[in-house]
Amino acid sequence: MAIHVTTALAEHVTDLAEQTFAVVTELRIQAEEQIRTERDLSEMGLSIVQKTTGLISGAGVITDRDPQQIEWWMGPGPTRLELDLDPASDDYVDVRRQPWFTVPRETGSRHVTGPYVDYVCAEQYALTFTEPIRDRDGTFAGIAGADVFVADFERALRPALRTVRSPTALVNTQGRVIAGTTAHHLAGSLIRDAPIREALARQTPMTLPGGVSLAPCGTLPLTVLTWP
Amino acid sequence: MGTERTSARSVVFAPLDPHSRAETVVRRLTDAITFGLLTDAEQLPSEADLAAQFGVSRVTVREALVALRQQNLVETRRGRGGGSFVRAPAVRDEVNTRLTELSLPTVRDTADHYAAIAGTAARLAAQRADAADILRIEEVDADTSGPLHRMERAYHLEVAAVAQSARLAREEVRFATELGTLLWSPVLPGGDCAYDPHADHRAITAAIAAGDGDLARKLTEDHLERAVDRLVNLHLTLIEQ
Numbered sequence: 001m002a003i004h005v006t007t008a009l010a011e012h013v014t015d016l017a018e019q020t021f022a023v024v025t026e027l028r029i030q031a032e033e034q035i036r037t038e039r040d041l042s043e044m045g046l047s048i049v050q051k052t053t054g055l056i057s058g059a060g061v062i063t064d065r066d067p068q069q070i071e072w073w074m075g076p077g078p079t080r081l082e083l084d085l086d087p088a089s090d091d092y093v094d095v096r097r098q099p100w101f102t103v104p105r106e107t108g109s110r111h112v113t114g115p116y117v118d119y120v121c122a123e124q125y126a127l128t129f130t131e132p133i134r135d136r137d138g139t140f141a142g143i144a145g146a147d148v149f150v151a152d153f154e155r156a157l158r159p160a161l162r163t164v165r166s167p168t169a170l171v172n173t174q175g176r177v178i179a180g181t182t183a184h185h186l187a188g189s190l191i192r193d194a195p196i197r198e199a200l201a202r203q204t205p206m207t208l209p210g211g212v213s214l215a216p217c218g219t220l221p222l223t224v225l226t227w228p
Numbered sequence: 229m230g231t232e233r234t235s236a237r238s239v240v241f242a243p244l245d246p247h248s249r250a251e252t253v254v255r256r257l258t259d260a261i262t263f264g265l266l267t268d269a270e271q272l273p274s275e276a277d278l279a280a281q282f283g284v285s286r287v288t289v290r291e292a293l294v295a296l297r298q299q300n301l302v303e304t305r306r307g308r309g310g311g312s313f314v315r316a317p318a319v320r321d322e323v324n325t326r327l328t329e330l331s332l333p334t335v336r337d338t339a340d341h342y343a344a345i346a347g348t349a350a351r352l353a354a355q356r357a358d359a360a361d362i363l364r365i366e367e368v369d370a371d372t373s374g375p376l377h378r379m380e381r382a383y384h385l386e387v388a389a390v391a392q393s394a395r396l397a398r399e400e401v402r403f404a405t406e407l408g409t410l411l412w413s414p415v416l417p418g419g420d421c422a423y424d425p426h427a428d429h430r431a432i433t434a435a436i437a438a439g440d441g442d443l444a445r446k447l448t449e450d451h452l453e454r455a456v457d458r459l460v461n462l463h464l465t466l467i468e469q
Binding site for chain 1: 297298300355356357358360374377378381385388389392393394397398401404405
């Protein structure tokens with residue numbers, strides 16, 4: 001019974017994440033088309049703005065070439081992200097060093113970053129879903145992505161979380177809690193228990209000797225943990 | 229006075245020992261600018277002359293000039309009449325003016341508020357950091373290319389991010405803007421050997437890594453208190469003049 005409910009919760013999380021990634025994929029395809037036809041990414045503005053609704057608080061595309069093109073919009077408003085690209089400025093942040101940029105660049109795959117304090121754009125506690133953009137030769141050319149605030153993600157999951165009777169938490173592969181049903185598992189806290197941390201790295205459904213069960217969310221770096 | 233100044237200036241441009249490089253050039257020119265031996269808008273010798281006078285390669289001089297430009301202590305103009313020009317005294321005057329006009333009760337109150345924010349961020353970071361977070365904090369702290377106030381801002385912002393608190397991170401940015409440039413101004417006397425902000429950072433990071441939140445908070449509060457003491461002492465020196 002517990003396993004079944006936990007798996008249902010993991011599937012719900014996977015659905016929400018896949019819906020977000022579907023939006024990211026649309027942006028990625030559009031960006032690749034713009035690059036292929038040598039057109040400017042700023043033409044994507046309207047299309048990006050239309051995607052910043054529902055769970056998605058911000059979305060856009062960022063290139064890897066110099067000068068770097070950043071077409072990122074945040075709702076409601078909507079507001080275009082204006083980053084200071086001058087390395088000598090106090091406000092300068094090198095986006096090419098942020099995990100939501102480096103992981104898709106290094107692995108060639110999509111990635112969920114967070115939960116983390118996003119001080120680059122929205123200054124919120126967020127999850128960022130990113131996918132690599134490739135040019136005609138298949139070389140990494142940048143990222144397409146979408147932000148979801150952890151508070152909104154938790155609100156969307158709340159009904160499903162409440163169907164699990166025992167203590168439960170949605171965590172990332174590092175054991176960082178995104179949403180939980182007990183005061184011990186508030187967003188941002190870290191699971192320090194070594195056997196659980198090792199099990200998280202394996203990304204397979206299992207029940208540990210202590211009775212803690214793990215239900216990974218598809219191929220995403222997210223897992224539902226349930227305590228007996 | 230004239231001769232004193234001339235001899236002091238010759239010390240500025242005295243040859244360096246072969247082991248010193250760009251960093252020493254930067255330090256020597258920064259000190260000279262800070263203490264007014266090189267004055268505002270004054271043109272520095274050419275790259276070739278600087279290289280010859282310091283006894284270093286032109287590459288080293290160029291590297292040093294890049295660092296000085298980043299700190300806004302030198303401005304390089306191209307073309308006829310171009311070259312590298314000193315520009316820090318303007319910054320220094322501005323900071324001195326701000327310092328002189330400072331209200332000590334306001335500084336104390338702002339600094340108390342800031343210590344509450346930064347101290348709590350350090351305590352929570354110790355509770356919530358994993359090994360990758362510690363590496364990120366260390367990586368940020370290892371970048372010493374910018375001016376001090378920017379390094380301080382980057383360090384404390386990263387600690388607040390590791391604390392997983394968006395609100396504390398936003399407050400860090402606000403305080404860095406409001407107080408940071410003054411609190412960690414390069415103009416403040418660095419003569420006090422005991423004052424080493426990077427050593428403070430390393431100790432705070434170690435406490436965070438050890439999961440000792442109370443110690444991380446105390447070290448952060450002490451770190452800020454030292455910076456405030458330095459600022460207040462300079463203010464008092466300036467208003468006596």
